[in-house]
Amino acid sequence: ATTVTIAMQNGIGYLPIIVADALGLFGKAVEAAGAPTTQVVVKKFSGAPAINDGLLSNTIQLGAMGTPGMLVAWEKTRGSYDIKGLTPLSMGRYSLYTSRPEVKTVADFPETSRIAVTALNTPQAILLRMAAEKQLGEAGIRRFDKMMVSLPHPDAATMMISGSATIDGYFANDPFITVLEANPKLHVVTTSEEILGHPATSGLLATTGKFVSEQPAIARGIVAAIAQAEDFIKAKPAEAGEIYLKSEPFNLSKDALTAMIRDNKWSTEPHGIMAYATFMAKIRMLKNPPTRWQDTFFAPIAAGTGD
Amino acid sequence: MTDVTATPRNLPRPDIEREPEDISRIGEISRPIGLWEGIFAITAVRRALVLIGLGIAWEVYARWLGNPLMFPSLSDTLSAWWEDMSSGRLPGAAASSLRVLLIGYGTAIVLSAVMTTLAVSTRIGTDLLATLTAMFNPLPAIAILPLALLWFGLGTSSIVFVIVHSVLWAVSLNTFTGFLSVSQTQRMAGRNYGLGGLRLVIFILIPAAFPSILAGLKIGWAFAWRTLIAAELVFGVSGNAAGLGWYIFEARNALETATVFAGLLTVILIGLAVEGIVFRSIEAATIRKWGMQNH
Amino acid sequence: MTDVTATPRNLPRPDIEREPEDISRIGEISRPIGLWEGIFAITAVRRALVLIGLGIAWEVYARWLGNPLMFPSLSDTLSAWWEDMSSGRLPGAAASSLRVLLIGYGTAIVLSAVMTTLAVSTRIGTDLLATLTAMFNPLPAIAILPLALLWFGLGTSSIVFVIVHSVLWAVSLNTFTGFLSVSQTQRMAGRNYGLGGLRLVIFILIPAAFPSILAGLKIGWAFAWRTLIAAELVFGVSGNAAGLGWYIFEARNALETATVFAGLLTVILIGLAVEGIVFRSIEAATIRKWGMQNH
Amino acid sequence: MLATEKMPGVAVGSGVQTLLQVDGVTLQYKTRDRLVTATYRVSFDVKEQDRFILLGPSGCGKSTLLKCVAGFLSPTEGTMKLDDRIIDRPGPDRMMVFQEFDQLMPWLTVLDNVMFAMRRSGRFPKNEIKDRARRATVKVGLERFQDVYPHMLSGGMKQRVAIARALAMEPRILLMDEPFAALDALTRRRMQEELLELWDDVRFTLMFVTHSIEEAIILGSRILVLTPHPGQVRAELDATAYSHEHQGDADFMAFNRKINGMLFGTQETAHD
Amino acid sequence: MLATEKMPGVAVGSGVQTLLQVDGVTLQYKTRDRLVTATYRVSFDVKEQDRFILLGPSGCGKSTLLKCVAGFLSPTEGTMKLDDRIIDRPGPDRMMVFQEFDQLMPWLTVLDNVMFAMRRSGRFPKNEIKDRARRATVKVGLERFQDVYPHMLSGGMKQRVAIARALAMEPRILLMDEPFAALDALTRRRMQEELLELWDDVRFTLMFVTHSIEEAIILGSRILVLTPHPGQVRAELDATAYSHEHQGDADFMAFNRKINGMLFGTQETAHD
């Protein structure tokens, strides 16, 4: 039997994988797609670089990553591994919080501010610079380079809540947004939707060209399973929430959890890929950006609609 | 030559002669020791006191700080610890971690025995060990990661590989230093009996260098833990085989700081147990008995 | 008592007497050594050969593997290295890391001097050192993180704190083991001259335990690097003051594997330089000169 | 017995001050599974300027007794007082030459080893120390080895450095544990003379362990004869009358035989 | 000189086989900034069953010569052949008793130390080893200390264990470096007798370093007298005629004086 390993990290953005795994959707969908003896295994990692390494060493076949991460991998592996997106997972929300009452827009952050993002190639880091460009023009992009610090979500959240003076800004995602929201000392400066103007794909499942060409049936099955999982999430957010809590314990009430799942958008249609790509090319994070978003996805998603 | 005894200022004194008692067996002549002094002389008691002191300091500082999200009190930690101990989650995680740890630690010890034996027997071995240690010892685990994934894929073997990397050099360095410090005379005595190569290492160098080796093993043990916990995060988990590292990571993600500290407390407790039981017994049965530890 | 010489089987032989030459100064009597043998006897040459061998192995393996994104060849790495060296980015990163490293390493050494002095002078000090080491040594840096952030915030001081944590216990353990292994006679000789407490440690224990201390310093140095690189990722300071850890982290995120390896190569080169220059000179000027290292 | 209590009869038999007062001292080594008694209820007095010899068979506790005087051990029974104060710690007033070859500091050259004690004690003016050390190394015949590290010396040379180190200190009390055992006849003789000359100059108090009866008689003004393990006092003999030049004399020989008999029983006479 | 070349005159002056052939051996210690010549062009032959004594002042290279015979050093000049083969490594055919006190394995009890050599060499049947070891420790007077670790022994006791260890091996060649220096007169006398008795039984070849002329005459069948540092051969003397019972004799004394004169010049006579 073929074993296919999907690697993911913690976070609500990967809920479709969790749900598909918990409901056994992968097995069924893969079988339906014509690869009956395939076993799909889901593994959790703590960081994105390990997922890249896993794909490149073929120890995992599919990896969940953020849109910018996929774009970088796509550029670097063109002609060798051909890493592309297989299917989007979510259009999660990101909110920039601050503990400085006087900060209303990103332009108000003083030079001494320290704003936590998880890493410099995450959606948050790029969104922050997009916002800076909007407010301050080209010069604003560089300004924030010196103010961003890389901190894991839980540490940043803890510091914001406990009123530590070390950081005064934090670009959060769910479920940490729900925790910050409850704190009266913090307020939102801006969100991803505000910056991009529309919801955008935040997490997606990527794989190598070799895998897709060798195992087209499995690839199709996985895309189908994710789509089914998203349907389930949209239809039964409360049940999806229960499944989530089993996989990742988090101190949230059922209602808050359901609300949070509703607040994030779930779609297998790629959105905002080119917005990210264009901006990343501007800040030299991509040297040869894709000309069309379709270049960065495998079929059948590439054949569908998106932007 | 000065004739010094010709001008003695030592006045003669009468001779004294005594018939020594026949004491075929002299028993223990004990000095009375006060009760408290006696209790305090027990190492375990003193160390327990140290622990209690540290515990109190923790509790007091945490309460004074009043920031349980960043630094929970000992009592909070203990209750989280107790909960997960009784639910079997912590023992399971600890057992899973310990298994991987012991494999990695054991492998590293075997490898370092081979390397140091080579190093002490041949000149090129010395150069190899010195160069490899200087090169690889400072490399963090992420440098090893790609190779680990390439060679071993995901899972236990990769973690073992990373643990070996973190233990091997420290143990080898200490062992080799110990070997080089063995007294020339003891080394010659061994070679005089026809011992050479591996037999010299086993019968002379290892016991003679045992204090250094033991220190290396202690350091290696500690670093194996550190690496294990870090590596478990990177290499992740599937299903329920999660170890202590993942336990801590999950709790951290969930902002359950008391649970994070419960995980760390488990590491501390295991560390204390290993030091207090394993290493101390080895010390008592070897270097302390042999008079190699002078205090 | 057997009279053995009454039955000698040793036949008498004639006496021989010689007038010894007057040799007020005997010069060096040299044995001729072959050129190659002579060159090979130079440690630096042999180690360079080891390095060249390792370099070739790397290149060959990487080419055979043909997976430059996972494991780039030495030549790719060198060209990435050269690029960032000449652009000044790597030297800057290395300098920034070295600064933090030296502060942390130095602080740890001072602290461990204090701790081991206390430990060797008082019984409760011994217990404290043994207990603290057993407790804290196995703790990974993430355990220290909350406290570091709490006390020092983001930035250099926190990294220093974490480095101290990773160096302190290893150096203390080795130093203390070294102290305990000092010969009873040397210790008594020192105390006989009225040395005690700190003065005994400085004038007797430290030099006498120098091989162990040096091994501890080497291990500590290596682990300081490892920790630094890991810590720079976590405490990732903003763009400009970035060190080697951040350099590697960024390159890895950008999937610039050759650059990642260029960063690691820099770590390796610094490690080799420090071992080959600093530690070897110290060894030559101390333990080897003193005859404390027998090979 | 209180440390401050003055013994009556301290000066009995001589007009000289009692310096060291050993009273019923039992010395034991206690390890987890063994209790070794080194000496049993040993009592003796050492007067100021005595050259006091400890003589006894191997393993009878001579070194242990000396270490106790030096303050490295404390008695399990009995008291040991120096200047009427119980000995409770080592100190530079009692310079010790150990029996072991590893008493030198391997990280110091011969000259530095000799200077070490002088420097640490702070008893000598800084500018004199080097000169004194040089003279001491010359006295023990090591002028050509001043800058050499101890691991490059032969066994006998190491012991001579230790002797030089102790002599250069001109201590009030000199404790020597078989210092000449590793030396050849001539060197030993020279060392004995140096020691006696120095004593003549400085008039320190000497406690000297030896297993050579001849050496004991030549060097000592008073000889403590100990029984085999565990050491008890067999006799304390006056030896003020004998020195090198008496070595062949009938008196000297008789004294030698007397001690020999005490040590080993009269039935056999051991030659050294 | 080739290792296989048979020397003419090997058996000259005696019908006995030459065992060890030392020919113009210079021994040097080379350190970075110093070159110490320990012996200079020393030549002598040791015949099978000789009791060959190396006698010389402290630091003259006796220990160095012995270590070279044992195979721990190699000459910078000259050759050293055993059974006509150049010595190039240590081996259990040449048992050595070192001068240093740390030659025992601290991790083995007295009995285990004695058994260690026998076990490792594999020359003795397993079931006999313990018995032999026990007998050897009794011979050196340590029956009560069999289960004690070396750190609990006095200096002289340690040396006795080393002697027991070497004697129990009944080696073909026994190399002893001042083994009795730390022993009192009686114990020393007993050890000398044990050694001679064993020699009488087993007829091994003995090379023995001492600084006592008396001991040299009593124990040796042949005495090599070395000059002070760096050691050169002063004389090689026959001593088959003397033993304990001749110790007081005029002959014995004259021989003693002769050696004394050779060692130290005639002007002064050193007593041991």
Ligand SMILES: Nc1ncnc2c1ncn2[C@@H]1O[C@H](COP(=O)(O)OP(=O)(O)OP(=O)(O)O)[C@@H](O)[C@H]1O
């Ligand atoms: N560290 C120790 N632990 C236990 N027992 C010891 C220790 N040192 C010495 N002993 C025992 O104490 C007794 C006396 O030893 P000591 O060294 O005083 O003898 P000594 O008279 O100096 O003998 P020698 O002439 O051989 O040096 C011996 O029986 C020895 O076994």
Ligand SMILES: Nc1ncnc2c1ncn2[C@@H]1O[C@H](COP(=O)(O)OP(=O)(O)OP(=O)(O)O)[C@@H](O)[C@H]1O
């Ligand atoms: N490891 C060494 N390195 C350098 N020189 C040494 C070393 N060992 C001995 N020597 C030198 O070699 C010479 C001879 O030393 P050796 O130990 O052979 O003397 P010895 O005759 O045994 O003297 P002793 O009777 O004092 O033991 C001495 O001058 C000494 O300084």
Ligand SMILES: [Mg+2]
């Ligand atoms: Mg002694």
Ligand SMILES: [Mg+2]
């Ligand atoms: Mg010698």
